[in-house]
Amino acid sequence: xxxxxxxxxxxxxxxxxxxxxxxxxxxxxxxxxxxxxxxxxxxxxxxxxxxxxxxxxxxxxxxxxxxxxxxxxxxxxxxxxxxxxxxxxxxxxxxxxxxxxxxxxxxxxxxxxxxxxxxxxxxxxxxxxxxxxxxxxxxxxxxxxxxxxxxxxxxxxxxxxxxxxxxxxxxxxxxxxxxxxxxxxxxxxxxxxxxxxxxxxxxxxxxxxxxxxxxxxxxxxxxxxxxxxxxxxxxxxxxxxxxxxxxxxxxxxxxxxxxxxxxxxxxxxxxxxxxxxxxxxxxxxxxxxxxxxxxxxxxxxxxxxxxxxxxxxxxxxxxxxxxxxxxxxxxxxxxxxxxxxxxxxxxxxxxxxxxxxxxxxxxxxxxxxxxxxxxxxxxxxxxxxxxxxxxxxxxxxxxxxxxxxxxxxxxxxxxxxxxxxxxx
Amino acid sequence: xxxxxxxxxxxxxxxxxxxxxxxxxxxxxxxxxxxxxxxxxxxxxxxxxxxxxxxxxxxxxxxxxxxxxxxxxxxxxxxxxxxxxxxxxxxxxxxxxxxxxxxxxxxxxxxxxxxxxxxxxxxxxxxxxxxxxxxxxxxxxxxxxxxxxxxxxxxxxxxxxxxxxxxxxxxxxxxxxxxxxxxxxxxxxxxxxxxxxxxxxxxxxxxxxxxxxxxxxxxxxxxxxxxxxxxxxxxxxxxxxxxxxxxxxxxxxxxxxxxxxxxxxxxxxxxxxxxxxxxxxxxxxxxxxxxxxxxxx
Numbered sequence: 001x002x003x004x005x006x007x008x009x010x011x012x013x014x015x016x017x018x019x020x021x022x023x024x025x026x027x028x029x030x031x032x033x034x035x036x037x038x039x040x041x042x043x044x045x046x047x048x049x050x051x052x053x054x055x056x057x058x059x060x061x062x063x064x065x066x067x068x069x070x071x072x073x074x075x076x077x078x079x080x081x082x083x084x085x086x087x088x089x090x091x092x093x094x095x096x097x098x099x100x101x102x103x104x105x106x107x108x109x110x111x112x113x114x115x116x117x118x119x120x121x122x123x124x125x126x127x128x129x130x131x132x133x134x135x136x137x138x139x140x141x142x143x144x145x146x147x148x149x150x151x152x153x154x155x156x157x158x159x160x161x162x163x164x165x166x167x168x169x170x171x172x173x174x175x176x177x178x179x180x181x182x183x184x185x186x187x188x189x190x191x192x193x194x195x196x197x198x199x200x201x202x203x204x205x206x207x208x209x210x211x212x213x214x215x216x217x218x219x220x221x222x223x224x225x226x227x228x229x230x231x232x233x234x235x236x237x238x239x240x241x242x243x244x245x246x247x248x249x250x251x252x253x254x255x256x257x258x259x260x261x262x263x264x265x266x267x268x269x270x271x272x273x274x275x276x277x278x279x280x281x282x283x284x285x286x287x288x289x290x291x292x293x294x295x296x297x298x299x300x301x302x303x304x305x306x307x308x309x310x311x312x313x314x315x316x317x318x319x320x321x322x323x324x325x326x327x328x329x330x331x332x333x334x335x336x337x338x339x340x341x342x343x344x345x346x347x348x349x350x351x352x353x354x355x356x357x358x359x360x361x362x363x364x365x366x367x368x369x370x371x372x373x374x375x376x377x378x379x380x381x382x383x384x385x386x387x388x389x390x391x392x393x394x395x396x397x398x399x400x401x402x403x404x405x406x407x408x409x410x411x412x413x414x415x416x417x418x419x420x421x422x423x424x
Numbered sequence: 425x426x427x428x429x430x431x432x433x434x435x436x437x438x439x440x441x442x443x444x445x446x447x448x449x450x451x452x453x454x455x456x457x458x459x460x461x462x463x464x465x466x467x468x469x470x471x472x473x474x475x476x477x478x479x480x481x482x483x484x485x486x487x488x489x490x491x492x493x494x495x496x497x498x499x500x501x502x503x504x505x506x507x508x509x510x511x512x513x514x515x516x517x518x519x520x521x522x523x524x525x526x527x528x529x530x531x532x533x534x535x536x537x538x539x540x541x542x543x544x545x546x547x548x549x550x551x552x553x554x555x556x557x558x559x560x561x562x563x564x565x566x567x568x569x570x571x572x573x574x575x576x577x578x579x580x581x582x583x584x585x586x587x588x589x590x591x592x593x594x595x596x597x598x599x600x601x602x603x604x605x606x607x608x609x610x611x612x613x614x615x616x617x618x619x620x621x622x623x624x625x626x627x628x629x630x631x632x633x634x635x636x637x638x639x640x641x642x643x644x645x646x647x648x649x650x651x652x653x654x655x656x657x658x659x660x661x662x663x664x665x666x667x668x669x670x671x672x673x674x675x676x677x678x679x680x681x682x683x684x685x686x687x688x689x690x691x692x693x694x695x696x697x698x699x700x701x702x703x704x705x706x707x708x709x710x711x712x713x714x715x716x717x718x719x720x721x
Contacts, residue, residue, distance in 0.1 A: 061488060070530030106530065288534050290541040328545060413573070414566035417630045 036157070039094040039148045046097050052116070052153045059115035059152075066105065066121075073104035073124065073281060078274050085133060086120065086140045089205045094148045102140065104278075108285035108294070110226045114143040116152035128282035128298060129222045133271040134206065134215035141202030141216075149201065151194045158191075196249070203250050203259055213254045213261050220247035276306075283315045287322060290329040293337060295319040310372035317364035317381045323350070324357035324388050358385050376405055380415070392422045447551040449639050450656045453628075456635035457558035461628065463635065464660060465512045467575030470521045471498040471583040472536060473646075475620075480593035494646045498583050498622070501650045506581070510660030516575040531570060538564040539582055543623065546637050563632045572629025579635060580627045585646050587620025616643035624653050 037044050047056055066072060082102040090100050098118035110125040120143045122136075130136050146152065190198070206216045220243040254261045279302045286295035296319035302312045323330040327350035334350070335342035362385050368378040383398030399415050399422075409415070455461040473491040478484045499518055506513040521532055542562045571580050590598070598615035606612035621641035625634050640653040 058485070068524070068526070068529065069533050070526035070528075071533065285534075289537055329541065332541075332544065411566040411569060413569045413630050414632070 036150050036154050038150060039097050040091050041093075044097065044150075046150075049153075051156060055116050055152055055156055059117040059119060062115060063117070063119050066103075071106050073106050075277060078104060078277065081270070081274065082122070082136075082140075085137055086144065088209050089137060089141045089144050089202075091148055091205070094144075098147060100144065100147070106281065106285060108282060108289050108291055110223075112139050112143055114146040114152075116147060116150070118147055120144065120147075124278055124282045124285055127274075127278045129226060130219065130271065131222065132215060134211040135219035135222060136271055137206045137209065137211050138202055138216035138219045141204075141206045142198045143202075144205070145198040145201035146190065146194070149194070149197060151190050151198070155190055155194070196246075199246060199250060200253065200259075203253075207259050207261070213250070213259055217247050217250050217254075220244065220250075276302075280311065280315075283312075283319075287315075287318055290322070290326065291333055292319045292322045292326075292330050293333055295322075308371055310368040310375055310378070313364050313368035313371065314375060314378050314381065317361045317368060317378065320357045320361035320364060321381055321385055321388065324354045324361060324385070327351045327354055327357075330357075355389070358389055361385050376402055384418075387418060387422070396422050446554045448554050448557050448656075449551055449653075450557050451546050451552065451560040451634070451637045452558045453560060453562075453633050453635045454558055455633070456626075456658075459661065461633075461635060462661075463511065463579045463626065463628075465514060465575075465577045465579075466506055466626065467514045467517050467571055467577035467580050467629070468499055468502050468506075469532070469535075469571065469580055469582045470518050471495040471502075471585060473498070473585045473587070475585075475587045477591065478588050478594055479591040480597060494585060494587065498585060498646055498650055501647060502581055502583060502624075502654070505651070505654035505657070509654075509657055514575040514577050517571050517580070520574055531567065535564065535567045535571065536582070538567060539625065539627075542634055543584075543625070543637075546625070546634060547623070547639065550639075560634065560637075562634045564627060564634070565632045568627050568629050568632040577629050579629050581624065582627060583622060583624050583650070585620055585622045585649070587618070587646055589618035590615075618645075619643035620646055620649060622646060622649040622653055624650075624657075626657070 039046060047053060079102075082104065086102040087095075087100060094100075100118040100120065102120045102122070104127065105121045105123045107123040108125045109123055110129060112120070112122045112126055114120050120140060122139060122143075126139070127136070130139070203213055203216060207213045224243045250259070253259050279298065283295050283298045283302075286292075286298060296316060299312045299315040299319060303309065303316070306312060328347050331346045331350040332342050334340065335346060340346065362382060365378045365381040365385070368375050369382075372378075379398055380402040383395050383402060386392075386395035386398060396419060399419055403409065403412060403415055403419075453461065456463075471494070473495045475487050475491045475494055476484045477487050477490075499515070503513040503515070517532075521529055542564050545562050546560060568580055572578070595615065595617060602613050602615060619642055621639060623637070623639040625637040627633070628635050636657060638653045638656050640649045642649065644652075
């Protein structure tokens with residue numbers, strides 16, 4: 001390695017700083033938002049540019065991939081209900097250009113997103129947080145607005161010019177990637193301006209369809225309840241500093257009469273008909289993804305509405321037992337939710353709580369069995385709690401009874417293997 | 425310089441030998457490492473591949489056709505590698521996944537999701553000391569039963585690959601950066617034109633325990649990464665017949681180390697899983713992602 005004399009190094013640093021200034025200027029120059037008309041404009045020229053065609057092809061590919069992987073919840077009544085809520089929110093001119101389709105994505109993450117081809121995806125994790133149709137309509141109206149206002153192609157153009165200028169800047173910064181820092185923050189999601197624009201346009205369409213804006217705006221409070229890690233990065237609400245602030249902006253518009261507030265549709269029972277289906281799917285997905293604490297929250301939330309549901313007590317038991325069985329996983333989830341560092345001390349803390357977790361699991365399973373004495377899976381849960389505690393005789397008895405009561409269990413081999421281990 | 429370099433290498437080797445802190449990328453379950461858990465028949469899961477073409481404009485697109493082709497190469501490469509190490513490889517899960525059964529594919533997706541969580545624990549550090557490498561007790565729960573059952577296998581093997589290549593424009597920019605940096609500091613670096621990382625795990629079909637896992641990364645092709653990673657899989661200890669098994673017709677099932685991969689166009693995208701399983705009462709129950717290997721006595 002060559003050594004540099006101090007004057008040469010100083011000159012190099014000055015050169016670097018000059019280049020950095022030029023680079024950042026170039027980056028900021030690359031951030032101008034392209035002027036692209038909305039889908040309601042007569043001169044929209046939708047899907048005509050090569051860039052937009054490319055985006056639409058990619059969107060179609062993503063649709064096909066999600067479908068082929070079985071990632072869509074295709075309960076016919078639910079799909080039809082979503083279409084009946086979403087379609088009327090689409091402006092007539094936009095509906096003539098794009099076919100809007102509304103999907104439920106089997107993901108435990110709380111998110112919603114729109115593809116430029118009109119596919120709107122709402123995750124199970126997000127739907128589980130909503131309380132009524134007006135809130136659902138607000139989420140849908142927001143996503144529809146991203147498509148109608150063509151935020152996808154606008155972001156694409158803006159980001160591409162940002163990337164090119166960032167590359168140029170980065171080249172002169174010798175590949176240190178410093179020039180990418182402002183870009184990275186902006187490319188992860190739509191811009192804040194675009195999100196606000198979609199909020200307002202969404203609420204206008206929701207109010208125009210007769211939903212109560214007050215009810216619709218409450219969706220932001222629901223989102224406020226979403227725990228840190230549960231929100232998807234770059235999702236439509238996580239990009240905002242404060243959802244409360246966001247709600248306040250919309251409420252102010254309603255107060256000023258900029259958005260009509262005379263109707264009261266939306267707080268009715270329609271959405272609640274699907275709540276149980278969504279709630280169960282959400283808990284199962286969360287448990288599979290080792291989101292034990294979030295699964296527990298979801299089961300507890302459902303129990304406040306249905307305190308006599310054996311199923312939700314059972315899921316509560318599953319969440320607690322999983323924490324007892326897998327304290328490392330529980331610690332990892334905790335660090336993810338609350339932004340804490342995952343380290344040995346945190347793992348030790350969760351390992352120290354294993355007995356408490358098993359105790360809570362046992363109580364929840366017993367409550368489930370008290371409500372439904374035939375609930376085999378709760379008996380299995382109790383057997384697994386015994387096993388986790390090292391109470392082998394009790395575990396053997398319960399797990400054997402579980403196997404004896406049904407010959408077609410899909411986890412028969414797994415449980416049989418556990419019993420073999422106990423007998424050894 | 426050469427003398428100093430040799431001296432340093434010898435000294436490092438000596439230190440590593442004396443301290444016994446050789447590092448490895450392999451992780452093993454204690455039962456597998458000790459030979460207590462014996463595996464003969466392995467079901468190959470569809471390879472999960474993400475391949476991006478990085479370009480100057482930032483439109484770093486995935487390349488679905490390339491992904492299919494790489495997935496197919498990895499699957500046939502795994503068959504050959506397993507066979508050469510004395511295992512019987514089965515492709516039934518790959519075949520079923522590609523038959524378009526959405527619910528099966530969702531189960532596979534969920535299985536992958538559970539594996540991703542297990543992988544975080546497995547690969548919290550890239551390399552581990554040899555002495556620590558046989559202490560990994562990580563599992564994905566009973567959903568492994570479903571796929572092992574489909575193939576009649578003792579274990580499953582799962583492969584995840586992430587790769588990239590760069591456009592000439594992007595390479596030109598990186599080389600320019602390297603030259604400018606070199607002119608200023610005397611330190612030059614050689615940007616990679618392409619590369620990737622593969623992660624392979626052998627999972628017990630009954631307990632869901634990850635029995636063996638290895639990862640390989642570098643500026644090389646997926647084939648090379650696979651060969652490198654599979655080279656550390658223990659050979660089946662005792663003698664016995666080994667073959668590639670599948671319900672496919674004989675003409676398509678015999679994949680050997682030197683055989684060509686099937687045409688990419690015939691291979692649908694890699695798919696993935698569900699931990700949920702039916703129970704006695706007919707309801708669907710969450711799997712036990714939290715059921716670690718050490719839960720069993």
